[in-house]
Amino acid sequence: MNTTKRQKQRKVLLMGKSGAGKSSMRSIVFSNYVAKDVRRLGATIDVEHSNIKFMGNLMLNLWDCGGQDGFVENYLTHQRTHVFGSVAVLIFVFDIESREFQADVVSYSNIIRALSESSPSAKVFCLIHKMDLVQSRLRVQLFEERAEYIRQASEGFKDEVEFFPTSIWDQSLYKAWTQIIYYLIPNAGTIESLLQQLAEVIDARELILYERTTCLMVTHVTRGMESQNPFIDRFERISSILKTHKQSMAKHTNLPPNIANFAEMQIKTGRFMFFITRLTENTNLAASIPPSEQVFNAARVNIMLVRPRFAELDIASKPRLGMQQAFAHGAEGGERERKDGEPAY
Amino acid sequence: MDSHYRRSSVSSHHFFPHDRHYDEPEAPPPGPSRLKPGAQLTMMRFLQDLPDAEAPPTDVTPRYHTGRLPNSKAGDGKPRLLLMGQRRSGKSSISSVVFHKLPPSETLYLETTTRIKKESMHSFMDFQVWDFPGHLDYFDPAFDVDNIFEEIGALIWVIDAQDEYLEAIMRLNTTILNLQHSYPNINVEVFVHKVDGLSEDYKGDTFRDIIQRVQDELSDHGYENAPVSFYQTSIYDHSIFEAFSKVIQKLIPQLPTLEALLNSLCSTCKIEKAYLFDIMSKIYIATDTSPTDIGSYEICSDYIDVVIDVSEIYGWDRPAENGNAEVVENGNNDAESLITMEKKGNNYLYLREINKYLALICLMGDDSPAEKKAVVDYNVGVFQDALKQVFPRAERDLPVIQTS
Structure with a gap:
């Protein structure tokens, strides 16, 4: 201990x-x-x-x-x-x-x-x-x-x-x-490989894992064409976009900046669909996917299902009961009974 | 919320990406474009768009004209905004910050304007901004007064609130009185500028003092209720955009229609506040008639930044993908976006692209949960159709630019 x-x-x-x-x-x-x-x-x-x-x-x-x-x-x-x-x-x-x-x-x-x-x-x-x-x-x-x-x-x-x-x-x-x-980060490799699997399942162009309070990128997975994206500094740019937005929301909603988090942000256009949602207690996942309503919805469901797996990684390799309960709240209760990471189509 | 550097990273010319069909070969490729200053990009965009702006196509005659004014004599229909005031009162800074997205801190390096600078804005409605050098005497007989004031939409008079303003007021009054004779319909908008440097109390006092002096002088000369409005502005926050929004709104003949449409949308969908934004300038051209506070404007304006920035990053031109099923299905035609908050009950932000120039942004109320979004989507679609009838130019633009 x-x-x-x-x-x-x-x-x-x-x-x-x-x-x-x-x-x-x-x-x-x-x-x-x-x-x-x-x-x-x-x-x-x-x-x-x-x-x-x-x-x-x-x-x-x-x-x-x-x-x-x-x-x-x-x-x-x-x-x-x-x-x-x-x-x-x-x-x-x-x-x-x-x-x-x-x-x-x-x-x-x-x-x-x-x-x-x-x-x-x-x-x-x-x-x-x-x-x-x-x-x-x-x-x-x-x-x-x-x-x-x-x-x-x-x-x-x-x-x-x-x-x-x-x-x-x-x-x-x-x-x-x-x-x-x-x-x-001690288990960056494990997180990365899990993220890679997730990206395959939901057919994402890119997945970026951000830490929640600092908006710093933890790691990212880029697939196929997206690796040619001309904006090579996009991860930092999104960091600073998120940070600025967080401050703007905090200012106008009169919440302290540390809790002015959005639950989800979606942007859908004819060229791409993008959303950021909470993955674990401390991380946000940003996903850029092809412009299709089905892929978008399937991706959201799958990310919801995979949360417990990431929550486990989030805690130490030896799970402690107290901690796990704290995370169970963040991982949408009922979903935990499902087999982790199983794709749901 | 004033993040200097982010303003600079936003290259304002980007609309939502799939609208970039007018990117001609001379347009910058998406990669290097971010290395150029925003102002330069804006200028390039003007150059690309200008042919259309100069000669409006006539094959479809708009049923409602866009922004023609009582004073304009059947000209090109482009209202003019004149920026006037004492030298060093901040006219060029205003026009650079609002129309060229120059970061406010960099306006320090702007040089003195020595001749009239004309700039065309080509947006949901075309208008020109004329930036006047402070030292000119417009009513000198050598000047072609008619030429200047003939098609004017609004006269914006900028007063430096941090400086001695008596002379500025005197000149403003002379100008108003002169204009009253020949062009009584001109809106005079007074920007009490640079108020960011003043304390709350002093700011209020100065503002009231200026209003008092201008009105007294005018009524002494027999002009009661002259069409003069006053605004407190600063380029370091959103107040300058808010003031410009109000000025522009007065020039939109369809404003009551737009407001009525927005009102009915708001009451149907339980929207707390809805804004119709001009995406590029971040001026709002209409809002519902519920009380406005600057806070909700700022949220929306920052939100546009987020959407545009992300769209720029992921909206790059992908080479055609191998023919799989997704390619056929093209997702949404109009960009839409929403943000749900964690700690704010059901409130959320909703953005929908209306056409090339306009976006609708709604602050959703507590009693309109995100689950009912489908209904909101539908109603916004209806609103969008209605708007197409109000501004027929959106469709008119498409074929014209592609052939040019």
Whole structure:
């Protein structure tokens, strides 16, 4: 019991220089802030902990570490083992506009060194942030130069460290965080194969699994022609469309954003049909299917039937009674008696 | 809800995808199109559509004209909206934000307008927007006043509420008084603009003060009840769209018909609020006569964004699929969409594409559960047929564009 619980808690460190945009990023992704609201945030003092329940079995233990020199000094000395012990992921945020890039990298190296001592198996993601402030034609080049320079300073993590250009003003933020989350999900492979099966059964062009509160993509399945869709950034775009819509609904219905969820959204046109519906307690499933009323209805029924299967995946491999009851509510009671995943035509 | 970047990602020219039959070869392919700024795309669309806009086909004479005005002399039937006001009051910003979908934050970089900028809107009804430089004196004898004001639909006078406005009011009054002689039917719409920067109290005071001063001056000159309306606007929220909606609605001769249709639809289907939107400009051309609040307008307008964005992503041109059964069956002809909410009882949002330009959006009431959607569908179909008789141009357009 105790061990399963520890497995579920994944410790994520969010670090970087003061003012780099760590807390802004966190507020937008996890706390339903709008990009322009983040200017209200003050400096982070010491470490702000937040526990984010993600996909049921995954609990993110996010440490937003204040970046002022005094705090960093403290992390590296007195709190060294406390901060850097048993870390799953380190996210280091660089400000592209920083005047002291060299100094940032030195500080980064120190942190990397501490990390390799205490949690050598951790994964490092570097986000080069505020890319919107760079002229668009210079972006790619500047990003690559910086990334290469930082990689050289990454010591033991040199080969694994991943870089993403980000900005809170476009979907690049979602793109980076989707990758991070994907790395953290323990049973991504199982979810993917189940999703693939589901896609075959309902003849979907594309299925995308989104986490409910953050609207981040967990995984997706694309079949046949749809892989030629010219919008390669569509997953992030839908993330940000959903997020924006959620905020708009929250604002106008006077509900707090964390519960202003839609139960279902359908769009039917002559070229495609699309719907997003709740799959499990923590996930939404978006499906793009061929334009046919029958396929559409069959797909909806099948997704309703497959819910318990995903709910099982959602909880740990060892189901606990209390949890299961909680999910039974979300999985439409009666349907659970049916054989899971069986196609219903 | 003002997500700057998303506004920019919405390339406003996309209608629902299956309507893109007029995509000529010069039209951008769906892929790279999103890399271009919205304004440029809009311009391209104008260029594509313009031949039709300039020379309305005559083979089918519309039974009801679309937006011809009392002042227009049997001309091209395109009402003009004149944007006037002091320099730096925000005229060009307004026209860029409303008609070119420029993100509001980028209007800072607009240059001063030095000559009259004419822009044609080709939508459910054609109209022109003339953006005037602030420093011109229109009643200088050198100006061809008749040419400017002859076919005018509405004069929009923009006043910067954050600036000293006495001179603006003086010039507005001079203009109104001058116009009263020759063109008494012109609607004068005063936008008290940039109110986003003012506190609630101060905003109200300024607004009332401006109304008071304009009306006093006019009645001193013997014009009681001049056709002047006032609006508080800002480009940073939806108020500018709301104000434009009201202005445009006055220019639609069929408005009472539309409202009656919407009213009967609402009462039959227990709809809380129904809007008829112009998809591209997100101006609503009619709503039922129940009280309006800006909140429901904003929900609907954001909802259009969602539908358009998703349609853009999945509505790309697929190469013809191998001849299986689904290809024959083509799903809906008109896009429709609905959103049900989790925590709001039975309320839901319903969108139905009416024609190339218009979409109907309904906020459904508590006593109209989603199970009864089939009935709503049917009634909306009836409404759609009725609307076709009101705006005959939708069908007229189809053959014309395909041959061009």
